[in-house]
Amino acid sequence: MSGTDVKRSVAPGVRxxxxxxxxxxxLVSVTLLLAAATFLVFCLSIGVGDFPIGLSxxxxxxxxxxxxxxxFVIMDLRMPRALAGLIVGVALGxxxxxxxxxxxxxxxxxxxxxxxxxAGAVAVFLVTVSGGTAAAVVSAVGLSAAAxxxxxxxxxxxxxxxxxxxIDGFRLILIGISVSAVMEAITTWLLATADIKDVARAxxxxxxxxxxxxxxxxxxxxxCTLVLLVVVSCVAFQFKPMHLGDEVAAGLGVRYSxxxxxxxxxAVLLAAVAVSAAGPxxxxxxxxxxxxxxxxRCPTPPLVASGMVGASLLIGSDLVxxxxxxxxxxxxxxxxxxxxxxxxxxxxxANLR
Amino acid sequence: MSAEHITDxxxxxxxxxRLAARGVTVGYGGRTVIENLDxxxxxxxxxxxxxxxxxxxxxxxRTLTRLLKPAEGAVVLDGEDIAGLxxxxxxxxxxxxxxxxxxxxxLTVADLVAKGRHPHQSWLRQWSSDDAGVVERALAMxxxxxxxxxxVDSLSGGQRQRVWISMTLAQxxxxxxxxxxxxxxxxxxxxxxxxxxxxxxESGRTVVxxxxxxxxxxxxxxxxxxxxxxxxLAQGHPRDVITAELLDEAFGLxxxxxxDPVGDRPLIVPIGRTHVRPGQVxxxxxxxxxx
Numbered sequence: 001m002s003g004t005d006v007k008r009s010v011a012p013g014v015r016x017x018x019x020x021x022x023x024x025x026x027l028v029s030v031t032l033l034l035a036a037a038t039f040l041v042f043c044l045s046i047g048v049g050d051f052p053i054g055l056s057x058x059x060x061x062x063x064x065x066x067x068x069x070x071x072f073v074i075m076d077l078r079m080p081r082a083l084a085g086l087i088v089g090v091a092l093g094x095x096x097x098x099x100x101x102x103x104x105x106x107x108x109x110x111x112x113x114x115x116x117x118x119a120g121a122v123a124v125f126l127v128t129v130s131g132g133t134a135a136a137v138v139s140a141v142g143l144s145a146a147a148x149x150x151x152x153x154x155x156x157x158x159x160x161x162x163x164x165x166x167i168d169g170f171r172l173i174l175i176g177i178s179v180s181a182v183m184e185a186i187t188t189w190l191l192a193t194a195d196i197k198d199v200a201r202a203x204x205x206x207x208x209x210x211x212x213x214x215x216x217x218x219x220x221x222x223x224c225t226l227v228l229l230v231v232v233s234c235v236a237f238q239f240k241p242m243h244l245g246d247e248v249a250a251g252l253g254v255r256y257s258x259x260x261x262x263x264x265x266x267a268v269l270l271a272a273v274a275v276s277a278a279g280p281x282x283x284x285x286x287x288x289x290x291x292x293x294x295x296x297r298c299p300t301p302p303l304v305a306s307g308m309v310g311a312s313l314l315i316g317s318d319l320v321x322x323x324x325x326x327x328x329x330x331x332x333x334x335x336x337x338x339x340x341x342x343x344x345x346x347x348x349x350a351n352l353r
Numbered sequence: 354m355s356a357e358h359i360t361d362x363x364x365x366x367x368x369x370x371r372l373a374a375r376g377v378t379v380g381y382g383g384r385t386v387i388e389n390l391d392x393x394x395x396x397x398x399x400x401x402x403x404x405x406x407x408x409x410x411x412x413x414x415r416t417l418t419r420l421l422k423p424a425e426g427a428v429v430l431d432g433e434d435i436a437g438l439x440x441x442x443x444x445x446x447x448x449x450x451x452x453x454x455x456x457x458x459x460l461t462v463a464d465l466v467a468k469g470r471h472p473h474q475s476w477l478r479q480w481s482s483d484d485a486g487v488v489e490r491a492l493a494m495x496x497x498x499x500x501x502x503x504x505v506d507s508l509s510g511g512q513r514q515r516v517w518i519s520m521t522l523a524q525x526x527x528x529x530x531x532x533x534x535x536x537x538x539x540x541x542x543x544x545x546x547x548x549x550x551x552x553x554x555e556s557g558r559t560v561v562x563x564x565x566x567x568x569x570x571x572x573x574x575x576x577x578x579x580x581x582x583x584x585x586l587a588q589g590h591p592r593d594v595i596t597a598e599l600l601d602e603a604f605g606l607x608x609x610x611x612x613d614p615v616g617d618r619p620l621i622v623p624i625g626r627t628h629v630r631p632g633q634v635x636x637x638x639x640x641x642x643x644x
Contacts, residue, residue: 010488010489010492010501011463011464011467011480011485013480013484013485014480015481018477019477019478020477020478020479020480021479021480022467104457165381165382234476237474237475237476237479240468240471241468241471243457243460244454244456244457244465244468245451245454245455247449247451247454248450248451248454250418250419250420250440250449251418251420251444251448251449251450251451251521251524252444252471253439253440253442253443253444253445253471253472254440254471255440297459298459299456299457299458299460299504300457
């Protein structure tokens with residue numbers, strides 16, 4: 001650094017060997033705080049239950065120094081649920097941040113891009129149509145995998161329908177809304193004509209829940225999410241100028257069509273993984289990037305912070321759903337109830353300034 | 354620079370010309386806008402492309418910056434076909450400012466200008482002291498250093514355009530292509546931006562721009578490219594190119610061309626259907642279809 005002659009307005013750089021990046025203390029602190037908050041909620045969520053375990057014992061057990069009883073309860077019984085919440089929250093948060101950035105529109109969440117609607121329609125179809133083929137499909141690949149395929153298929157359909165010499169944000173959103181509406185109509189029709197017992201099962205899935213996750217399911221979701229996050233972080237640098245629009249990005253040497261296609265595919269896949277793991281949990285993907293953006297004071301959704309907000313929101317909501325009320329609610333009910341007002345709060349505060 | 358030299362592509366390829374189009378045919382979808390067009394951008398001067406709406410002037414500029422890929426022919430940058438170069442390498446040689454760009458709400462001036470360093474950065478090397486210095490100089494040169502901490506969306510149109518030009522400068526290229534840099538600006542701000550463009554040219558850069566306002570184009574360019582219906586009607590110094598006949602041919606505009614009272618270039622005085630005093634229109638040989 002040349003140091004003194006660099007004015008404060010131009011962001012200072014940090015250099016570690018070959019690596020250098022812009023030093024943004026506020027963003028880094030907010031992200032670290034969000035990570036700490038996520039870890040705290042994660043541990044709390046594990047500790048709460050019929051057999052309560054203190055926070056310090058939970059942390060000790062996670063770090064590998066706990067007692068045997070605690071270890072069984074924590075690692076075998078409660079970890080899958082908490083971990084599912086973490087993965088789904090991060091996946092939805094990052095997916096929302098990507099889609100909102102790509103469309104340059106805060107309305108563009110995976111819910112709108114048809115992923116949720118498509119996954120829901122496929123899942124409800126398989127649950128309610130008790131035909132031989134449907135049952136065979138469910139037993140062969142599982143409901144989650146089938147829902148994932150449905151979400152991915154619908155997301156890709158929206159992408160190709162929206163393609164016209166490139167992707168335009170508004171066109172993407174309009175086609176997403178239309179396709180989602182069709183998927184929801186199919187879902188409603190299936191529910192209206194189905195057997196009442198199947199409807200209850202389907203409804204439970206449609207609200208979104210972390211109930212009864214197994215290590216096997218969680219492991220698949222974890223690996224899928226990790227791989228996708230690695231891809232996203234590799235491409236993210238090329239994505240940065242695209243907030244200024246395609247042509248400016250092209251002028252700055254970005255192959256924007258390729259970058260956007262890769263990232264949109266990652267976003268759809270992340271959302272599909274999340275939906276297949278926990279059902280279509282509403283609102284997290286829409287609200288997490290917007291909350292992260294305002295907390296971190298960034299003009300565009302910050303990826304890591306969005307993932308952290310998504311995870312805290314989802315695990316926190318699950319915690320509230322299990323403890324605050326006399327009946328146990330599915331997590332999806334609470335994410336909408338908490339996330340909605342929180343976003344409104346942030347918007348009102350911004351207006352008052 | 355003589356007209357023969359400018360149009361001589363062979364000598365340009367080995368001389369100091371850096372950017373040229375050779376036999377390019379470009380269109381959108383199935384519609385051809387430009388057909389088999391040759392043009393050489395003279396180095397070190399301001400070239401402005403003018404022409405009526407829909408004549409293909411933006412298309413030509415976008416082709417020169419490889420935003421549009423020609424169906425036939427090639428754009429040559431420093432002797433190489435631009436289509437064969439890596440996008441990043443092109444961005445290190447050629448800066449581009451599209452028409453009416455929009456910054457995300459809340460992005461600060463300094464952060465926007467810093468984005469101009471992108472072609473020089475990599476995943477590992479995202480910011481260096483060189484970058485900071487270049488950004489500082491770009492801000493100073495465009496006179497927006499004092500605005501560095503302000504959000505771009507809080508600025509006036511003229512200031513905003515200065516900031517965008519500053520970002521293009523931070524890219525560190527000596528070839529600048531500006532697509533209608535004065536769009537949406539009032540005359541005072543347009544003059545301000547064009548004075549800035551002239552400063553950039555004085556510091557040795559080659560500028561190519563598209564302008565709508567003929568008198569501004571005439572005042573600020575050393576080389577005019579006049580287009581009509583996808584081909585080049587005339588090219589050269591405004592003094593040689595701007596005549597009443599040409600304006601009629603290119604734009605279907607009745608006008609009289611006089612000497613600019615404050616500059617050394619011609620000044621175009623348009624003649625509409627109304628508000629023209631019959632006896633006051635000077636009769637000149639270059640004037641057509643009058644009376």
